[in-house]
Amino acid sequence: MQIICAQYIISGGHEIPLIDSAIVVENGKILDMGAKDDIVSRYPLAEIIDFGDSIIFPGLVNAHTHASMTIFRGLADDLPLMTWLENYIFPVERHLKPEWVYWGAKLAIAEMLRSGITLFADMYLFEEEVIKAVEETGIRATLGEGLFDFPSPNYGPLEKGLALTEKLLKDYAGHPRIKVMVCPHAAYTCSPDTLKAAAAIAERYDTLIHIHLSETKDEVALIKARYGQTPPFHLDSLGLLNERLLVAHAVQLTDEEIELLAKRQVKVAHCPESNLKLGSGVAPVPALLEAGVCVGIGTDGPASNNDLDLIGEMRSAALIQKGLTFDPTKLPAKDALNMATSLGAKALGWPELGRLVKDSPADLAVIKLSSSHLTPCYDPLSILVYSARAGDVTDVMVAGEFIMRDGRILTFDEEEAKKKVFEISQEIKTLLAGQN
Secondary structure (H helix, E strand, O other): OEEEEEEEOOOOOOOOOOEEEEEEOOOOOEEEEEEEHHHHHHOOOEEEEOOOEEEEEOEEEEEOOHHHHHOOOOOOOOOOHHHHHHHHHHHHOOOOOOHHHHHHHHHHHHHHHHOOEEEEEEOOOOOOOOHHHHHOOEEEEEEEEOOOOOOOHHHHHHHHHHHHHHHHHOOOOOOOOOOOOEEEEOOOOOHHHHHHHHHHHHHHHHHHHOEEEEHHHHHHHHHHHHHHOHHHHHHHHHOOOOEEEEEEEOOOOOHHHHHHHOOOOOOOEOOOOHHHOEEEEEEHHHHHHHHOOOOEOOOOOOOOOOOHHHHHHHHHHHHHHHHOOOOOOOOHHHHHHHHHHHHHHOOOOOOOOOOEEEEEEEEEEEEEEEEEEEOOOEEEEEEEEOOOOOOOOEHHHHHHHEEEEEEEEOOOOOOHHHHHHHHHHHHHHHHHHHOO
C-alpha cells in the first residue's frame, strides 16, 4: 500500500482540484483519497511518497497515433496529405521490417510517457511488434493491424490481414493492459467489401473498429465521386456507424453529418496539430461536443505531427477553437483535459480510466512545479493545459506501478531505443538514396 501526496491533485477535467491531498493505492487501484493529514493518519503502515509542490493528474490518453512512425519523423514535411502518403510514406513502408516497428514503438512509448500518456490507440503494420513493446514497457494500448486493399509488407493479401486481426483478438482477449481493435485504414484505401468484412469481425468480437474519416476536402470529394455519398454517409450505408466505431480526424463535417455521428454514438479522435501541419483544416470540436459526441485527443503519427506531446496537443486544441470563433470561452482548459483523459479513455474502450477517483485504476502522472514556466500556480488545471509541456512530467504510474520515476523510465532502456532508431534512420536514408 502506498500513499501518494502532492500540493494539487486533479481528479478529472470537470473536478475541482484538491489541495494538499493524497491518494491511497493498493492492488493497482485507488483505495481512498482525501486531505493529506487525514489519509496519513488513517493508513499508518502505508509507504508515503510525497511529491510536494507538484500536480498529480490522470494519465493522458492518446486517442490516435501510429507510434512506430517515429522512424519516419521528419522524412517528408510541408506536403498535402495524399502527396505525403502516396509519394513518400507508402513507398518506404513497402520495405518495413518487424524490428523497425518494434524499436519505433519503444521510442514512441518513451516519448509518450514523458508527456504523461498512460494509454494510446495505435493503428499500424507488424502490430505484433507494437504489442511486444507495450507488454515490455508497462503502458496500456488499444491497437490493431492496419488493413488495406493493397498488399501489406506484413501479412500480404487482405484476407491474411483479416485473419491476423482475428488471431490478435483471440490471443489478447482479457489482457489487463491491451485491447485489440479492427483497423481498416480509410474509405479511400478500403473497398466497401473490405469495410463490411472489418465491421463483421468487430461485431463478432464486440470490439472497436478504428478508421480515418473525412480528414481532407480531397478525401470527401473522392469518396463522393466514387460512391455518391460523403464518407460518414458512405460508412453508414455499409453498417459501420455505431457505438463501436472510433474515427480519426473528422475534420470536414457538415452539421447533418455531426448529427449522424451523434445519433450513431460514434467516437472521434481529434488530432489538431497533424491536421494543421497537413493543411487539412480544423475539426468542429465544439459542435461535436455540443451534439453529445465523445471526442478524445490524439497526436496522430510522429511523421505527420511531428511529436507525441499530448500536453501540447491539449493546448493547441483549446487555442485553435478560440481563434476560429473569436470566442475565448470556447473549449476551455477543463474541456480540453476532459477530452485528453476520460473522453479519450471511453473512446478507446476503457471507461474506468481517465479520472482519479476511489476504486478507479491507479493510472496517473506527476508534474513538479519547479520550472520557471510553471511558476506561479494560481490554477493547477490551467497550468497543466496552457503552460506545461512534454518533459515536465517526472513520474508515471500505470495500474499502481511506477514505470517512470524522477524522470527515469524504469521498464526499459530509453537510450537503447534512441540508438536503434538512429541506426534504422541510416538504413532508410540508404534505401531512399537507392530509389533516387
